[in-house]
Amino acid sequence: MEAVTAIKPLIRVAALSGSLRKTSFHTGLLRAAIDLTKESVPGLQIEYIDISPLPLINTDLEVNGTYPPVVEAFRQKILEADSILFASPEYNFSVSAPLKNALDWASRPPNVWADKPAAIISTGGGFGGGRSQYHLRQIGVFLDLHFINKPEFTLNAFQPPQKFDAEGNLVDEVTKERLKQVLLSLQAFTLRLQGK
Amino acid sequence: MEAVTAIKPLIRVAALSGSLRKTSFHTGLLRAAIDLTKESVPGLQIEYIDISPLPLINTDLEVNGTYPPVVEAFRQKILEADSILFASPEYNFSVSAPLKNALDWASRPPNVWADKPAAIISTGGGFGGGRSQYHLRQIGVFLDLHFINKPEFTLNAFQPPQKFDAEGNLVDEVTKERLKQVLLSLQAFTLRLQGK
Amino acid sequence: MEAVTAIKPLIRVAALSGSLRKTSFHTGLLRAAIDLTKESVPGLQIEYIDISPLPLINTDLEVNGTYPPVVEAFRQKILEADSILFASPEYNFSVSAPLKNALDWASRPPNVWADKPAAIISTGGGFGGGRSQYHLRQIGVFLDLHFINKPEFTLNAFQPPQKFDAEGNLVDEVTKERLKQVLLSLQAFTLRLQGK
Amino acid sequence: MEAVTAIKPLIRVAALSGSLRKTSFHTGLLRAAIDLTKESVPGLQIEYIDISPLPLINTDLEVNGTYPPVVEAFRQKILEADSILFASPEYNFSVSAPLKNALDWASRPPNVWADKPAAIISTGGGFGGGRSQYHLRQIGVFLDLHFINKPEFTLNAFQPPQKFDAEGNLVDEVTKERLKQVLLSLQAFTLRLQGK
Numbered sequence: 001m002e003a004v005t006a007i008k009p010l011i012r013v014a015a016l017s018g019s020l021r022k023t024s025f026h027t028g029l030l031r032a033a034i035d036l037t038k039e040s041v042p043g044l045q046i047e048y049i050d051i052s053p054l055p056l057i058n059t060d061l062e063v064n065g066t067y068p069p070v071v072e073a074f075r076q077k078i079l080e081a082d083s084i085l086f087a088s089p090e091y092n093f094s095v096s097a098p099l100k101n102a103l104d105w106a107s108r109p110p111n112v113w114a115d116k117p118a119a120i121i122s123t124g125g126g127f128g129g130g131r132s133q134y135h136l137r138q139i140g141v142f143l144d145l146h147f148i149n150k151p152e153f154t155l156n157a158f159q160p161p162q163k164f165d166a167e168g169n170l171v172d173e174v175t176k177e178r179l180k181q182v183l184l185s186l187q188a189f190t191l192r193l194q195g196k
Numbered sequence: 197m198e199a200v201t202a203i204k205p206l207i208r209v210a211a212l213s214g215s216l217r218k219t220s221f222h223t224g225l226l227r228a229a230i231d232l233t234k235e236s237v238p239g240l241q242i243e244y245i246d247i248s249p250l251p252l253i254n255t256d257l258e259v260n261g262t263y264p265p266v267v268e269a270f271r272q273k274i275l276e277a278d279s280i281l282f283a284s285p286e287y288n289f290s291v292s293a294p295l296k297n298a299l300d301w302a303s304r305p306p307n308v309w310a311d312k313p314a315a316i317i318s319t320g321g322g323f324g325g326g327r328s329q330y331h332l333r334q335i336g337v338f339l340d341l342h343f344i345n346k347p348e349f350t351l352n353a354f355q356p357p358q359k360f361d362a363e364g365n366l367v368d369e370v371t372k373e374r375l376k377q378v379l380l381s382l383q384a385f386t387l388r389l390q391g392k
Numbered sequence: 393m394e395a396v397t398a399i400k401p402l403i404r405v406a407a408l409s410g411s412l413r414k415t416s417f418h419t420g421l422l423r424a425a426i427d428l429t430k431e432s433v434p435g436l437q438i439e440y441i442d443i444s445p446l447p448l449i450n451t452d453l454e455v456n457g458t459y460p461p462v463v464e465a466f467r468q469k470i471l472e473a474d475s476i477l478f479a480s481p482e483y484n485f486s487v488s489a490p491l492k493n494a495l496d497w498a499s500r501p502p503n504v505w506a507d508k509p510a511a512i513i514s515t516g517g518g519f520g521g522g523r524s525q526y527h528l529r530q531i532g533v534f535l536d537l538h539f540i541n542k543p544e545f546t547l548n549a550f551q552p553p554q555k556f557d558a559e560g561n562l563v564d565e566v567t568k569e570r571l572k573q574v575l576l577s578l579q580a581f582t583l584r585l586q587g588k
Numbered sequence: 589m590e591a592v593t594a595i596k597p598l599i600r601v602a603a604l605s606g607s608l609r610k611t612s613f614h615t616g617l618l619r620a621a622i623d624l625t626k627e628s629v630p631g632l633q634i635e636y637i638d639i640s641p642l643p644l645i646n647t648d649l650e651v652n653g654t655y656p657p658v659v660e661a662f663r664q665k666i667l668e669a670d671s672i673l674f675a676s677p678e679y680n681f682s683v684s685a686p687l688k689n690a691l692d693w694a695s696r697p698p699n700v701w702a703d704k705p706a707a708i709i710s711t712g713g714g715f716g717g718g719r720s721q722y723h724l725r726q727i728g729v730f731l732d733l734h735f736i737n738k739p740e741f742t743l744n745a746f747q748p749p750q751k752f753d754a755e756g757n758l759v760d761e762v763t764k765e766r767l768k769q770v771l772l773s774l775q776a777f778t779l780r781l782q783g784k
Binding site: 060095103107139143 | 216217218248250252253254255256287288289290291292293294296297299300303327331334335337338339
């Protein structure tokens with residue numbers, strides 16, 4: 001008799017990249033994450049949300065409690081997501097301005113980040129983007145995000161073996177497996193917080 | 197005989213506000229700082245640098261080592277300054293996206309923040325903007341900024357007596373005196389680091 | 393017919409105070425928390441754990457994987473707890489040495505903090521002990537603690553109305569109600585993570 | 589004619605290790621730093637200050653403004669130093685309890701850390717002890733320490749080539765050269781702040 005694998009409830013993950021570069025490694029990590037969910041993480045559906053169109057935050061742009069259309073559309077995507085996956089580059093020992101801009105816009109009343117499970121993946125030199133993660137976690141306290149603790153994912157992008165190709169695609173199998181563990185942990189923590 | 201007050205060498209301070217709101221309290225604090233230098237802090241010359249025109253950072257906008265004109269102009273202002281005064285609002289327990297965007301652009305090679313003395317002033321609810329200052333200080337380690345330690349300036353904008361008017365102008369004399377102490381400390385630390 | 397209030401499963405909370413002072417406000421907050429659970433938070437049972445006997449951490453004191461008896465006893469208390477309540481004073485903008493000492497000892501293999509829900513309460517001057525909380529939360533990432541995000545509890549101990557008496561007992565009813573909200577939030581988050 | 593090398597004024601550096609282990613890599617780094625000053629950094633005199641005898645901080649031990657003798661002796665050593673060198677291990681993503689204990693005791697009124705230049709060296713796994721440095725820098729804001737920004741010194745102790753022997757002595761020449769650069773930077777920053 002075939003083992004009946006319990007069908008996991010679908011979890012919709014909004015994925016944001018904090019780098020706007022065309023060949024960004026962080027956007028490449030998110031493409032790899034989307035591929036992984038299709039191949040080997042049933043029940044997790046990741047949607048990449050482009051944050052580049054968002055204007056630099058200025059609350060004067062809010063008129064009678066409504067936001068510019070591009071901001072409203074972005075907030076709606078976050079609201080509908082069950083969980084969040086942040087690809088967070090480290091710019092100057094902290095969160096990049098584009099990612100902070102997205103965090104700031106979606107925090108405007110009503111805060112659409114509230115009570116959502118989340119995970120962070122980073123890559124770069126030295127600490128592999130790690131310092132930005134602790135600032136992002138502190139931001140999450142106010143936004144009421146529930147970050148998974150483990151596994152942490154920081155990746156030195158420049159040490160052999162090659163990690164990314166010229167277009168920013170992740171090409172290292174060991175790293176893909178590490179990335180999969182993050183997705184599985186986010187899935188489990190989301191189900192746990194949903195009481196499923 | 198009149199006491200000859202030693203003429204202090206001129207220190208040019210670039211002042212940035214992390215809020216783009218027209219009636220921003222932080223921009224109001226900088227206006228008050230500029231008035232104070234004219235009235236009672238000889239030797240300190242503060243110039244307000246508008247960061248709102250800067251595009252959201254995307255290193256694809258860098259072509260053959262040159263930056264978009266508006267970025268080049270901003271970088272030049274920072275390069276020419278002797279010290280920096282940051283008016284740093286706390287957005288979601290951290291530095292606001294507009295201020296981080298300015299930090300990120302001026303950090304691009306060559307980093308024009310390097311070795312400059314700096315001070316931070318913040319206002320807001322609860323901690324008066326304080327949390328953003330510790331993230332900004334950590335950013336300063338990588339940018340090689342030398343922040344004064346004392347006095348710290350955080351200000352609860354909403355507790356009596358009134359602090360700001362409807363246009364965001366600072367209207368509280370006690371706070372103006374506190375702000376003056378920050379300017380005097382920045383002046384002294386700048387002269388000290390300049391060996392004067 | 394009397395409404396049958398669902399009997400909540402018992403949650404055992406280990407409570408630590410980061411101050412060793414006899415009349416510590418933080419230890420006083422924990423006494424108040426214990427009284428509150430008896431009066432109005434059924435299902436939550438708080439035990440105060442004295443961390444003062446712990447030696448200053450030195451892993452040379454670990455012999456063949458065992459710890460000094462006083463450390464073993466402390467680690468066992470933490471292991472048996474369902475959740476943790478930290479009364480965290482702010483010493484020099486960070487966690488106090490006694491509290492960090494307890495955190496460090498119970499983190500030694502096997503880490504007995506792992507996967508436990510937790511909450512932080514602080515009091516003091518200025519930010520009411522707040523800065524220590526963000527360092528403690530970062531420590532919690534490595535220790536795999538799940539801190540509640542809301543409500544945060546920081547308390548200015550020196551602003552009227554009086555908060556503590558000479559023995560460090562909490563005497564302010566408004567603050568007791570705030571403290572109760574932390575306990576209810578910790579209870580709910582613990583049950584949620586336990587899947588109950 | 590022999591080039592007359594300007595004789596640099598003597599700078600006395602108090603060096604603290606945040607690990608009490610007999611074969612601590614951090615204490616080993618300080619021994620290497622002391623050797624380096626004798627060999628190749630004239631004008632810098634490092635004294636290792638043992639923090640293990642300090643009791644766990646409890647302000648009840650302060651009687652009529654005086655501290656326990658062992659604390660008074662430690663505070664005096666810090667007061668007499670021109671600069672401070674912290675060997676800061678990362679325990680659970682933050683400063684170790686023994687180092688925080690020393691920081692807390694010497695911060696008691698009058699704060700003997702005030703206005704002293706300082707540098708941090710760390711070693712360990714992953715980030716080479718780096719996370720502890722940003723918490724220590726935040727502590728330094730309140731203690732009024734002036735940390736050098738560059739070079740940062742974090743060292744992965746476990747990646748080849750071998751860094752330490754069984755007694756914790758630094759055996760890697762490349763690392764010794766990096767350590768020397770920290771000492772030269774601390775010396776230069778101290779002289780700069782002293783106006784020499």
